[in-house]
Amino acid sequence: MIRWRKGEVAEIRREWPGAVELLVTLQGEQGARVRALAYPALVGRPEPGDVVLLNTTALAMGLGTGGYAMVVAVPDRLPPDPEGPGHLVKARYTPMQATVLGADEQDSPHHELLREADSLDGMPVVVADLHSALPAILCGLYAAFPGERPKVAYVMLDGGALPAWFSMAAARLRELDWLCGVITVGQAFGGDVEAVTTHTGLLAARRVLGADVAVVAQGPGNLGTGTRWGFSGVAAGEAVNAAAVLGGRPVAALRVSEGDKRERHIGVSHHSLTAYGRVALARATVPVPRLPGAFGERVAAQAAELAGRHDLVEVPLDGLEEALRGSPVKLSSMGRSLDEDAACFLASAAAGRLTASLLESAP
Template sequence: MITWRRGEVLAVRREWRGAVELTVRQVDGDTDGGAGGASGAPEFRALAYPELVGRPEVGDTVLLNTTAQTMGLGTGGYALVTAIPDRLPADPERGPGHLVKGRYTPLQAVVLGVDEQDSPHHAVLRDADDLDAMPVVIADLHSALPAVCAGVRAVRPEARIAYVMTDGGALPAWFSMTVSALRDADWIVGTVTTGQAMGGDLEAVTVHSGLLAARQVLRADIAVVTQGPGNLGTDTRWGFSGVAAGEAVNAAAALGGRAVAALRISDADPRERHQGVSHHSLTAYGRVALAAADVVVPDLDEPLASQLAADVATLRARHRVVTVPVDGLDEALRTTPVKLSTMGRGLDEDHAHFVASAAAGRHAAALLPPPASP
């Protein structure tokens, strides 16, 4: 189930919040899966999370999980550092926190939950039960996050946006260069990692407690809920991680939030099931979501407009289908502090995908009360 290799760190390539990217040369084991270096031994792009394994330095021996390379999986092309065996990090100071994430795996980690008894926010969250009608934008793919933020900022640049990360894709929030860049640019006020996801500014057990933390602790005006980078799918009706988008609609509604459903739309995806409105959105919002949401349809040109109208027809029985104008959204999308990309396609290659997410952000911003007078 896991392909193990031992490697030597040749270079530190770059760093972002919570992650270090390395060049590592394999020093033992089979030679499949890596590009050969000058010595003939395979070299890998590798990723280390210092909070879990310590910070690797040039010359360190590292243990690697190279399963993704061996199987050709789309996990960013990285070997993952699992240990620095000759230079283990010092034991962390014993402190508050008893939430275990990555439970019963070799890299299980104890974190301080935002709402647990030792948290400074426990008193606020102990009986918290209401989002005060906060708009909650829900999307299938992580690539929607910066586009939603761009749509919000096009209307209400001062709005406080929190990211609530589910565990359907990457589990460490540190994997996401997008989250790091959005945080550095003050486009989001913080990340709440929920379920088995970890590494956010706040840690929560469920999407429900994560949404409450976004509202009550981060003081968010708008929350965006989507999985981390990556997406699991099996080309079946129900076997995909985006099913959780429908469950997030239910969570937002249960807590008195205003669920805003961002559609996964594409006119560039070669797979028929993802053309127009993806079956991921139709299943998650049409079958899993039992509460009503504002389903946002971007007002696009023909022939895509007619296709979208037909695709969402079945959602009207349960949801409020809202058509949102897209004027100015292209310009807003081009201001994002990250490079927009979905399934390897950028803004110009899959324009409808990003505009649909930005339209959801625009609609969520329109639901906010007017800004206070100066």
């Protein structure tokens, strides 16, 4: 299940908030070097010359998003014991389980604020399947606000990466105030705010961070099996339900692709049709991007399968490609760029544009 290796840190390649990327020379493998990733909050900060214990499973599997050896420990220089409050255990009952302070737990300064909280006060909640939709949604949303922007919180589900620190995009968006905070829910951890469930994560977005909008999506990476139900994006439908039951306004962003090689993801992905068409029991607003030509007709026809269950709104795309090209972080989804799969990012930006109209029309 786990491939264990030891190695010596050769160099530090780069770092961003919460993560350090290393080049590590493996022991006993003829000097082979691999990229490795360490989370200093968990294992301390490795330095050149340190011996590190690695999990190389993702490398052996050839995973794209997770294509790192993961630093499990720096055995000769362990970090100090954590101090302070916090009783939420995440990545529970695994060797890397970590204790964090949850916004909703009794020792939190926000506990009383959240204890009886039960409403999002109509806050729009944009739900997306893939993590890569996050910056595109923000580009579409902020294009409507050239001056003061609304406050947006990212609620990270645990279907992909568990540590929020893995996401360079989220870290950069946070630094630029494109996000007012990252909230990690379920087994995910490492956000500005920790919460037990998607429900308390959404309430924390509204009550603790004062967000005007929440974007809900899994972290980088996702799990799919090519079956109708066996994919981590099923949680998108559950997030629609959570937003609705708390009095939010769910906006269900479609996963669209013109560049995917798999037929089930061409046009509107079967992930969106299953999550929103079968799992989401509450009504959502579904932005349908007005894409040109036969491909646009295909997307519209596929989205129409959700009519009756949800409110479909056609969204014009004029100006959105320009907004996407101004993204402060790299746009990439399943290894494809904006130029390689423009429809993917335009569909997400359309969700942002529609959300802007909800804010503008709010009383």
